[in-house]
Amino acid sequence: MLGMRGVLLRSRHSSRHPSAERVVTTLVSYFRPRVAGLFSSRGMAANASNVGEPKANTNGRFNGRLNGVEGKSPFLIGVAGGTASGKSTVCKRIMEKLGQVDVENAQRQVVSISQDSFYKELTPAERAKAERGQYNFDHPGAFNEDLIYQTLKDILAGKKCDIPVYDYRTNSRCEGQFITIYPADVVLFEGILVFYFPEIRDLFHMKLFVDTDSDTRLARRVPRDINERGRDLEQVLNQYMNYVKPAFEEFCLPTKKFADVIIPRGADNIVAIDLIVQHIREFVVNRNQDQMRNEGHASPSPATSPVHGARRPNTPDVYFKRPH
Ligand SMILES: Nc1ncnc2c1ncn2[C@@H]1O[C@H](COP(=O)(O)OP(=O)(O)O)[C@@H](O)[C@H]1O
């Protein structure tokens, strides 16, 4: 059982700032004309990108490699950063560059999971607060730490996992709905506090922090929460001033020091994303070569990997070095 070491429970529902109301009023008058009429029907926002039932998969192999087969341990990447910093967009770009977006679910070698799928279920009293924008979803105690840890351990053990689907409109999980994560080469786990809990942080092979300035994040969060998460402007701004901003400073920002790579400007930073993608490719190719050698096969060409990207076909194997 994981404890709540280092978590300041007193601030869970008490992050109100004295000047917050005045600031919110100013922000409301700034944003209202900019977001009017932007409502849409989207709302379910579990981010796992390996969704749905598996398609039959020829004798458990894809391009000559194990795929979707239990026992395969992935390269696990944590992606942290403030709200609306671009974490899920960065994960999407990585998957796109690895050619994984149009790949069938069961054959996908790179999957992305959101920490938001692991929010705790609320009591009726908490639910009422959440509906008024008065629940602190940015406090570490809002997440089911044990479930995150156990799920990531299962993923690392190469087990197939079911991830809860979270609905921001109801502030709760969708009952009976899960996303199946099949064993993959690379798993991205993104969220505001993925580096907060030491036991969880220690599971990642690579840690990224998406560092986007707070004005940009607020400017992106407001329309997103209104359009996709069913919120109104005043609620979004109140929640931001009372909970999101103080919790970012107290819990999220201090975890930046744990990152291996800091990505300024998020998904706009193509150079950083390309470097990360190159690192992932090298890991996957190396791992698959080792695996096939261990199985007694000839060393595969990098081009046989679904994540080989734009590699030149005659690149010598020695070019690929397993990351330390
Ligand atoms: N580089 C960018 N330029 C413009 N809009 C962006 C950029 N990155 C993200 N967004 C938008 O900002 C919002 C938040 O991005 P998202 O990736 O969901 O952030 P996070 O996962 O950190 O909350 C989304 O509406 C997204 O489309």
Ligand SMILES: Nc1ccn([C@@H]2O[C@H](COP(=O)(O)O)[C@@H](O)[C@H]2O)c(=O)n1
């Ligand atoms: N019911 C909920 C659950 C979470 N939030 C907010 O979502 C933010 C985390 O998601 P990002 O995609 O922005 O990283 C977090 O800041 C919570 O405030 C919410 O509003 N309602």
